[in-house]
Amino acid sequence: MNHFLDIHTTDKSQLRAIIEQARAMKTARDGQPKATPDVEQPLANHMVALIFEKPSTRTRVSFDVGVRQMGGQTMVLSGNDMQLGHGETIADTARVLSRYVDLIMIRTFDETVLHEMAEYADVPVINGLTDRTHPCQIMADVMTYEEHRGPIAGKKVVWSGDGNNVCASFLHAAAQFGFDLTFTGPVQLDPEMEFVGLARNAGVSVTIERDPDKAVEGADLVVTDTWVSMHDAQSARERRHNMLRPYQVNADLMAKAKPDALFMHCLPAHRGEEVTSEVMDGPNSVIWDEAENRLHAQKAIMRWCVGK
């Protein structure tokens, strides 16, 4: 049994195996209607709990569909509706859920909730996003990059904007998959230095460049995310917008990257804020493939978790 808690805490060769399996499973069901069961049914007789303490479209639907394609069953639970949101400890919740389900995916605020769930559950636990990281997303992103451009190792990825939870998992992936990462954004929103250090210690280059035009020079991939994450205070909205406006990914900025540079965004996007529609809908954007690959990557993650 394996927990999938973060990219930097999962073995490099296992991460690579997950991506390869995701790719094979995607190819195997090419063009099939969405509800067609996979030929292999690794989650047959498995019950999966999907717990959301924050909103979600992609994570919720892709996990649910993925489990069903692999022969399992799901229950989608809102943290608020559970006793979890009303004082029952995480440890007790984990012990109880382990008697009913075979796998738990949780999206929560503080990552200590995720870690406590994993510590006390007898079944695998998957990180479906915390305030600090979003590993499933970046597994899909690596898969998407490689589908379009081949190996990501040695490539230059530029993160423009807020050094948030998605950026953190990109730093972890830089360390594990061997690509360089340039962060461009305001100093107040730098990624966590612990994660920058972790990537540098792994031997990849992490550059912090305040000028977005300089940052994207030679970029193979440009990535951004919302300026106000679910865990950010709405009262900080205007201040964050003012700080982040110079880091909008628009056609002018993309023109300074390599001509074949890809554009990614985990979505949901705010058109006209962190990215323009011209870029989102433009020829270098792979955002819909990225969203689709959440499904395939997570199916492979779930298989790895249950050892099937």
Ligand code: CP
């Ligand atoms: N990218 C992502 O995790 O989207 P949702 O918040 O819709 O799940």
Ligand code: NVA
């Ligand atoms: N950084 C965003 C990602 C959403 C998928 C958030 O945490 O709200």
